[in-house]
Amino acid sequence: MKTKLYVNSANLTAGITMKDAQSFESNNMALHACENTSxxxxxxxxxxxYLRIRLTDFVCANQTHSANFYRVxxxxxxRGSTDIEHAVADTDALYTFEPNILLAAFAADCVPVLLYNETKGLIGAVHSGWQGxxxxxxxxLFNHLKNEENCRPEDFHVHIGAALSQEKFEVDRDVYLKFKALGYADDFMYYKDSTGKYHIDSQLTVKRQCELAGIPSGHISIDRTCTFMNPDGFSYREDKRAxxxxxxxxRRA
Structure with a gap:
């Protein structure tokens, strides 16, 4: 079971599964993009x-590249642990105050965001594709947690997981303009004359979003593994059947 652990303490584990030729379908974890669901x-x-929990502790969402979030x-x-039908519908960010629940975010180039607030006993998992x-x-999500769940931004820690690198995330002008319209992503984009494409660092854009929510920069880490270039990565851009x-x-009780 090939995984990368970003946090692994007595009461909190966060990480990401990686591609593994020794596992079924190379350790694919997604029911919506597979050959055999079983x-x-x-x-x-x-x-x-591996995590010493039960599969029935998992909660998964049917991700739709939305800005929708859900409290579990x-x-x-x-929900969604063994079938798609009972997954949380139309949602790309999950959070919970409950212990012994694993929250999942599925990605193959998109940015997974894992967050926790030990003061509040809150954890969260976000799927942030370029559209999200x-x-x-x-x-x-962070604005909601601050305003509706009474969380202090300085109490959060964030791990931004492996995703498509800026070198490989090349887009046309229409997508570039959507990022430019954010007003804070200019430093994370460049234009390549030889290809006529724009290159965007989606991980740093998400990091800036965390900072805009008030999360201290020192509380944010980024896994710079490129899902396209690293052999342990699933990349939709490289293979549409990835x-x-x-x-x-x-979080354990």
Whole structure:
């Protein structure tokens, strides 16, 4: 079970699964992008065993590149863990105050964002593809947590997971203009004359969104693994049939 752990303490584990030729479908974790759903469930079961929790502790969403977020309650354990039908619908950010629930975010080039607030006992997982980044899903979640859940931004820690690098994230002018309209992404973009393409650093754009929400820069880490260039990465840009990593976070009671 190939994983990268960003946090691994007695009461908190956060990380991301990686591509692994020794596992079913190379350790693909996504039921919405697979060849055999039963094998994906088995991969998830192995991850649960590795983390010493149960598969029925997982909560997954049907991601739609939205800016929608959802608070997961205790009785929702297991949603989307073994099937798509019961996953949280039309949602790209999950958070919970409940212990012993694993929150998942699936990505193959998109930016997974894992967050926790030990003071409040809150964890969260965000899927921020370029569309979600333009819609500011991470910033909107943090503003909600500050305004509606009475969280202090300085109490958060954020891990931005492996994603497509700026070198490989090349786009046309229409996408560039959407990022430029944010008003704070100019430093994270450049134009390449030889190809006529713009290159965007989506991870640093998400980091800036965290900072705009008041998260201290020192509380934000970035995994600079490029999902296209690294052999352990799933890349939709490289292969439209690619599997998905799972960014995950769980707080133990």
């Amino acid at each position: 094998l994906i469930v088995e991969n998830r079961r192995k991850l649960a065993d 309650e205790k009785d929702e354990k297991g 980044t333009v819609k500011e899903v991470t910033l909107k 599997g998905r990593h799972m960014g995950f976070i769980v």
